[in-house]
Every structure is written in structure tokens, then in C-alpha cells.
Amino acid sequence: MDPGSRRQQRTLGLLAGLALVGLGTLVLLPGRDSVTVATPALVLVVPGIVAGLVGGRLAGVLTAAVAALSLDVAFIEPYGRPTVHLVDDVVALTAFGAVALTVATLVAQANDRRRAAEQRAQEVLRLSEEKARIERDQHRLSTEKIALEQAEDARRALLRSVSHDLRTPLAAIRAITSDLRAGASYDAATRDELLDVVGDEAERLDRLVANLLSLSRIEAGALEPELQAVDLAELLDDRVRRLSRVLRDVRVETTLPVGLPLVDADYTLLDQVVTNLLENAARHAPRHSVIHIDAREAGDLMEISVSDEGDGVPPSQREWIFEPFRSGEASRSSGIGLAICKAIVEAHGGTIRVADTHPEARRPGPPPPPAVVAAEPATGTGANGLHVPLPAAGPAVPAAPSGRPGSRFTFTLPIHRVRPDVARPEVTA
Amino acid sequence: MTTDDAALGQPLVLVVDDEPPITRALSAALAARGYKADVASTGQQALDQTALRDPAAVILDLGLPDLDGIEVLRRIRSWSNVPVIVLTAEGAEDRKVAALDDGADDYVTKPFSTPELLARLRVALRHRTKARDGGAGDEPVLVVGDLSIDMPRRIVEVDGRRLELTPKEFGFLALLARHPGKVLTHRMILQEVWGPDYGTESEYLRVYASQLRKKLAEDPAQPRLVTEPGVGYRLIDRDTPTG
Numbered sequence: 092m093d094p095g096s097r098r099q100q101r102t103l104g105l106l107a108g109l110a111l112v113g114l115g116t117l118v119l120l121p122g123r124d125s126v127t128v129a130t131p132a133l134v135l136v137v138p139g140i141v142a143g144l145v146g147g148r149l150a151g152v153l154t155a156a157v158a159a160l161s162l163d164v165a166f167i168e169p170y171g172r173p174t175v176h177l178v179d180d181v182v183a184l185t186a187f188g189a190v191a192l193t194v195a196t197l198v199a200q201a202n203d204r205r206r207a208a209e210q211r212a213q214e215v216l217r218l219s220e221e222k223a224r225i226e227r228d229q230h231r232l233s234t235e236k237i238a239l240e241q242a243e244d245a246r247r248a249l250l251r252s253v254s255h256d257l258r259t260p261l262a263a264i265r266a267i268t269s270d271l272r273a274g275a276s277y278d279a280a281t282r283d284e285l286l287d288v289v290g291d292e293a294e295r296l297d298r299l300v301a302n303l304l305s306l307s308r309i310e311a312g313a314l315e316p317e318l319q320a321v322d323l324a325e326l327l328d329d330r331v332r333r334l335s336r337v338l339r340d341v342r343v344e345t346t347l348p349v350g351l352p353l354v355d356a357d358y359t360l361l362d363q364v365v366t367n368l369l370e371n372a373a374r375h376a377p378r379h380s381v382i383h384i385d386a387r388e389a390g391d392l393m394e395i396s397v398s399d400e401g402d403g404v405p406p407s408q409r410e411w412i413f414e415p416f417r418s419g420e421a422s423r424s425s426g427i428g429l430a431i432c433k434a435i436v437e438a439h440g441g442t443i444r445v446a447d448t449h450p451e452a453r454r455p456g457p458p459p460p461p462a463v464v465a466a467e468p469a470t471g472t473g474a475n476g477l478h479v480p481l482p483a484a485g486p487a488v489p490a491a492p493s494g495r496p497g498s499r500f501t502f503t504l505p506i507h508r509v510r511p512d513v514a515r516p517e518v519t520a
Numbered sequence: 521m522t523t524d525d526a527a528l529g530q531p532l533v534l535v536v537d538d539e540p541p542i543t544r545a546l547s548a549a550l551a552a553r554g555y556k557a558d559v560a561s562t563g564q565q566a567l568d569q570t571a572l573r574d575p576a577a578v579i580l581d582l583g584l585p586d587l588d589g590i591e592v593l594r595r596i597r598s599w600s601n602v603p604v605i606v607l608t609a610e611g612a613e614d615r616k617v618a619a620l621d622d623g624a625d626d627y628v629t630k631p632f633s634t635p636e637l638l639a640r641l642r643v644a645l646r647h648r649t650k651a652r653d654g655g656a657g658d659e660p661v662l663v664v665g666d667l668s669i670d671m672p673r674r675i676v677e678v679d680g681r682r683l684e685l686t687p688k689e690f691g692f693l694a695l696l697a698r699h700p701g702k703v704l705t706h707r708m709i710l711q712e713v714w715g716p717d718y719g720t721e722s723e724y725l726r727v728y729a730s731q732l733r734k735k736l737a738e739d740p741a742q743p744r745l746v747t748e749p750g751v752g753y754r755l756i757d758r759d760t761p762t763g
């Protein structure tokens with residue numbers, strides 16, 4: 092309690108005490124000859140108690156003193172003067188004074204203690220609130236810290252994987268050129284092989300740089316496909332030919348239905364998607380296995396799949412395999428290729444997903460009898476959510492010679508719809 | 521190809537890296553210099569082949585898909601003294617130091633120059649030959665280029681000129697001279713010369729190295745005593761063919 096309000100309390104207590112002394116005196120005064128001095132003495136103890144309760148010890152003591160004086164003057168003969176004649180009255184007055192003072196003091200002390208206890212209780216409450224607030228702050232800060240650490244981890248992972256991916260081709264190129272420069276003597280075949288490695292690694296760097304540029308465009312929100320009608324057969328054929336070095340240890344089979352419509356796509360970006368998927372497949376495919384590319388119509392969309400005969404993508408990794416810098420542990424890649432595929436496909440309004448080429452290879456025990464090919468809705472636009480099995484003409488899904496699940500990446504693109512009134516003259520011309 | 525290599529016939533070198541372009545480049549370079557090259561692409565393969573084929577040296581990339589390269593090194597060291605040269609990524613000084621402290625003979629930073637890697641390989645192979653033929657460090661007089669150190673008499677001469685060295689300077693120089701061409705980490709030098717309670721006081725070594733260079737009258741462009749920043753020091757043997 093602050094000193095100002097304490098003084099106020101004391102004044103209030105004193106005034107209340109004095110008022111009660113006055114009141115008690117006035118009430119008892121008319122009958123003072125018919126009662127003994129004990130009655131007013133008992134009544135006049137009360138103002139001291141009240142003053143002590145309200146105003147503290149000083150107010151109580153002063154009130155008790157005034158009450159004693161009032162008792163003497165008003166109720167003990169000779170009236171009207173602060174004097175005492177009888178021994179009885181002296182004893183009564185002294186006892187009164189002692190009782191009034193003691194009671195007022197005790198009451199005031201008890202009151203002070205109660206107040207102090209209340210204050211302490213309030214303090215405890217305040218401190219516990221403060222503690223809770225600090226704990227909330229700490230929790231918030233630690234949450235923020237975790238988020239920051241995660242961002243920092245992601246940044247580090249980015250730097251680590253990009254620098255690893257940039258450095259590996261550079262290391263091979265530098266090792267070979269420094270070696271040739273030092274005049275190492277090679278037979279023609281080895282020399283050609285080494286020069287091929289330099290060429291391959293330079294191309295790998297080129298693809299990586301293309302991906303990094305796309306990534307920066309994606310992050311800047313500047314990925315705007317320039318749509319044109321693209322003939323998938325032409326694009327796939329050209330890309331497979333250009334990747335012949337990357338794909339030299341595998342066989343690529345492309346199965347496209349006759350009369351496949353054109354798709355609406357940015358040629359360069361779509362080329363990058365196909366490149367990344369083929370490079371990814373080549374990285375995970377066993378030697379001499381088959382990488383299969385197929386495409387088919389699904390409503391308004393074209394579904395394009397790249398399947399390999401590798402170990403597949405475990406279901407637990409399918410959630411984040413398209414996130415940047417999250418390639419599988421054993422993978423030798425920066426993990427941005429698939430993230431870029433996703434961003435590009437989505438910028439075209441399509442979707443991308445991965446499944447097992449041979450899901451039965453993942454389950455222990457004998458493979459189940461052949462069933463309808465995956466019943467997975469394409470993009471929500473499919474009529475009944477069921478894939479129509481591919482025409483029997485092509486071996487749509489290659490046999491898995493090794494019993495590996497294989498991974499099958501499927502993405503969708505809008506089919507180029509020719510409006511008859513516009514297109515007709517063009518076609519005939 | 522040096523005479524050392526010839527003396528060993530066709531030494532087998534195990535190349536451990538998970539990047540086929542690197543292993544192809546190194547295999548070809550090694551074969552062209554009269555080595556036989558084996559390739560392992562995982563840590564487990566590296567351990568198996570080291571045990572089975574007993575190579576003359578191992579070139580070990582620290583970034584392997586299955587085991588940490590330093591763990592592979594530790595396991596090899598638990599039974600074999602085969603010279604190991606580690607390949608590390610740039611900027612991983614702590615990894616280099618850890619590898620050297622765990623018994624690697626040398627390191628090369630990617631991207632590396634093949635002639636430099638081969639020079640390090642020759643130094644490592646010569647050390648092993650020397651150790652096998654009588655134990656390195658037992659010779660009374662160490663000779664590294666024009667530098668000679670008479671161990672029993674504690675006399676150091678450069679080109680016939682006698683140097684006055686403090687005991688610690690002598691210890692520092694003699695330790696490096698016992699392993700010519702090989703990098704020794706700060707910790708190794710401090711514990712050997714200053715005592716087992718030391719290990720992190722690399723500033724001591726900076727001061728002593730600069731004093732030694734003054735006394736050796738080093739040509740700053742071609743120092744004998746080479747600082748490997750963040751890792752340690754090595755004493756270059758000018759007679760070692762490099763390249």
C-alpha cells in the first residue's frame with residue numbers, strides 16, 4: 092500500500108473513531124445518572140476498535156485516548172471536567188484506557204498482517220502470471236528458433252547439394268584435363284573415352300545450370316510458360332537422341348498411340364521436364380534395363396509416364412520427393428530436378444506423381460494375379476476415375492526381370508484443342 | 521613413372537568414389553603410369569576390397585553413399601597400414617584434419633589436378649616402402665633435399681650452412697623431416713613436440729614456422745616448409761618429382 096492511501100486510511104479511521112465517540116457519548120449522556128460507569132466504558136471501547144481496523148494503530152490509539160477523555164468528562168463525576176475523585180472511578184478509567192488502547196492496537200496489528208498477507212498473495216499471483224507469460228514467450232521463441240534452424244538447414248542442404256553437383260563434373264573435367272596436359276600417354280581408345288567423359292560432364296553441368304536457372308525463375312515467381320502446340324513424339328524423339336550418352340547403359344522404349352493429339356506446353360520447359368525424368372530414371376535404372384515412355388489421353392489431359400526398372404520410390408518418400416533438395420539418401424543428385432518438374436507441370440495446370448511400376452514387387456510373397464492397372468484419379472477431370480488400360484498393341488508396362496518395383500513418374504498436360512472454325516483453314520492450307 | 525614404382529612391379533591402387541566419371545578418370549590415369557587400379561563405389565566395397573586385394577595404396581573419397589569416409593578410414597586403420605589419400609570437398613578443413621588425425625597419409629581437395637594427386641600417391645608409397653625396409657625415423661641423419669638433420673648430435677645444416685635452432689624448433693623441423701612431403705596436422709605436431717597436453721595451440725606453430733623459415737632462409741615463392749591452411753604443415757622434398 093502506498094503512503095498516500097495509508098494516510099487517507101488513517102484519517103478516515105480517526106474520523107470514524109471520533110464520530111463514534113461523539114455519537115456514543117451523545118446517546119448515553121441523557122441516562123448517565125441511571126447507569127454505572129461500566130456501560131459507557133464498554134460502549135466507548137468500540138470506536139477504538141473501529142478506528143484501529145480502518146485507520147491502523149495510530150488512529151486506534153488516538154481514538155482510544157479521546158474515548159477515555161470523553162468517558163472521564165461526560166460520565167465520571169465531577170461532570171464537565173477531566174478530573175476524578177473516587178478511587179473506583181480512577182480504577183475504571185485506567186482499566187478502560189488500558190483495554191481500549193490494547194484492543195485498538197491488537198486490532199490494528201491483525202489488520203496490518205491481513206493486508207500484508209493479501210499483498211503477498213497478490214504478488215504471488217502476479218509473479219505466476221509473469222512466469223506463465225515468460226514461458227509462453229520462451230515457447231514462442233523456441234518454435235521460431237526451430238523454424239529458423241529448419242530454414243537454415245534447408246539452405247545448407249541446398250548449398251551442399253548444389254556445390255556437390257557442380258563440383259563433381261568439374262572435378263572429373265579437371266582431373267582429366269590436368270592429366271592430359273601433363274602429357275600422360277594413352278592409347279586412342281582410352282583417350283577417346285576420357286574425352287567422352289569430359290564431354291558428358293560438361294553436358295551434365297549444362298543441364299544442372301539450366302535447372303538452377305529455372306529454379307531461380309520459379310522462386311522469383313517468374314515461371315510463365317509460353318504455350319504452343321507441341322508434338323510429343325517429336326520432342327521425345329529429339330530428347331532421347333540428345334541424351335544418348337546418359338542413356339547409353341539402358342534401352343529406351345517409347346509407346347505412343349497412333350494419332351496422339353498435340354499438347355499445350357512451353358516447348359523448352361516441357362523438354363526440361365522430360366530431360367529431368369529421363370536423367371532421373373537413368374540414374375536409378377540397372378544396366379541393360381528398359382526405360383519406358385508412354386502417353387495417352389485422359390479426358391482433357393494427356394498423361395505422360397516415364398517408367399524404369401530400378402528400386403522404385405518407397406511410399407514414405409513419395410510425399411517429399413518433389414520438394415527441392417530432398418533427394419533420397421542413396422541418390423546422387425541435388426534433388427532439384429524433380430522439384431523443377433513439379434513446378435513446370437503445375438505452371439501448365441497439370442499434376443505429377445510417382446508410383447511403383449510393379450507394386451507387387453514391393454510386397455513379400457508371391458505376386459498377386461494381374462489386376463486392373465492402378466485405379467487412381469488422374470487429376471479429377473477423369474470421367475470415372477479409372478484408367479482405361481492401354482491398347483494391347485504396345486507392351487505398355489515392361490516386365491520386371493529383376494523383381495524390382497521400378498518407379499513410374501506420370502505427369503499431365505492440357506491437350507491442345509483446335510477450335511474448328513479457326514483451325515480448319517490452317518489444316519487445309 | 522619413378523623407379524620406386526618400378527621396384528614394386530605394378531602396384532595396385534584402390535580408388536574409392538561413388539562418381540563413375542571420377543573413377544574412370546583416375547583408373548585411366550593410374551593405368552597410364554603403370555599402376556593397376558581397382559574401383560569401389562561404396563564404403564563397404566572399399567573395406568572388402570582392401571581386405572581381399574591388399575592394395576598398395578587407397579584413394580578414398582570422403583563422401584560415400586553408405587558409410588562416412590572417415591569411418592571407412594578408421595576401420596581400414598584398425599588392421600592395415602596401407603597408405604590412404606583422401607579426397608575431400610573444398611572448404612571442409614575439419615574433415616581433412618579429422619581424416620589426417622585418424623591416419624590418412626594425405627589429402628587432395630576436389631577438384632584436384634591428377635598430376636598433384638599422383639605426386640602425393642608416390643610420396644605415400646615411398647613412405648610405406650621406407651617403413652617396411654627399416655622403419656622411418658630410425659635413421660641417425662635425415663636428409664631432405666639440401667637440408668640435413670643429424671639426430672644424435674642435433675645438428676641441422678642447409679646446403680652445408682649450420683643453423684642454430686632452439687630445442688622446439690629442432691623438434692618441429694625434425695618431425696616434419698621424418699615424414700618428407702607428408703602433411704602433419706597441428707595436433708600431431710603439438711603433441712609430438714610440445715607434449716601430450718597440447719593440441720589446439722596452433723598459434724605456437726605459426727610463430728615457430730615463421731622463425732624456422734627465417735633461419736632456413738626460405739624463398740617465399742618456393743618454401744620448403746609449407747603451411748596447409750587450417751590443417752597443418754608439410755616439408756617439401758625438392759627431389760620428389762611432382763607432376
